[in-house]
Amino acid sequence: MGGRERPPKARNARPGRRATGPQAGGxxxxxxxxxxxxxxxxxxEAEVAAAERDARAFADRFPWLSPDDRDALERAYAxxxxxxxxxxxxxxxxxxxxxxARYRSECRRICARWAAVCLSVALAAALLAALPAALHG
Structure with missing residues (x-):
């Protein structure tokens, strides 16, 4: 049948990921x-096989079709x-x-907030630590 002529489009690996493993062809x-x-x-390939199987089952519903018409129907269905x-x-x-993309954006936003909170706490702790020395000195 004609289903195998149209494989799915090539999908690329996620950008920014390091490749690992041995070198193959550069x-x-x-x-x-x-x-x-x-x-x-x-x-x-499993989808192609299922489409071809279902196309044959569909064409079986029309026993009066000529072999050429049956093949055309199966091909069109698949x-x-x-x-x-x-x-x-x-x-x-x-x-x-x-x-x-949305989750990466949210993660960056949350990390920035946590960094701001940590920096604020560290600054407040430093000020509180320096305050008694400033008051007594």
Whole structure:
């Protein structure tokens, strides 16, 4: 069937992450990235197989179709299903990126507040420590 012509778009590793592992062709290989790619490939192949299986089941409902019409129907069904699956994955990836950016921003804001609180406490402690010496001196 025609579903395998449209693999999902390549997803890049998260920016700012250091690659680890041995050098391969001038590029450092991160095992986590490679495992994620393999998982993505296997998940996509499972989706392709499910789309083809469901396309055959759908075409079975129309026993009067000629073999060419049946193949065309199966191909169209599988292509539509895979296109939809790719759109769902793309939307999920985009939402994950949005959430990651939001969480990074929140984390920076919280860290800045904690730094301000710690600095204020340290300054207050220093002033309180110096105050008795200033009053007696």
């Amino acid at each position: 590029q450092a290989v991160d095992a986590r990235v490679e495992i994620a790619r393999l998982e993505g490939y296997l998940a996509w 292509d539509d299903r895979l296109r939809y699956a790719e759109e769902v994955v793309d939307r999920a990836v985009e939402r994950c990126r949005q959430l990651a």
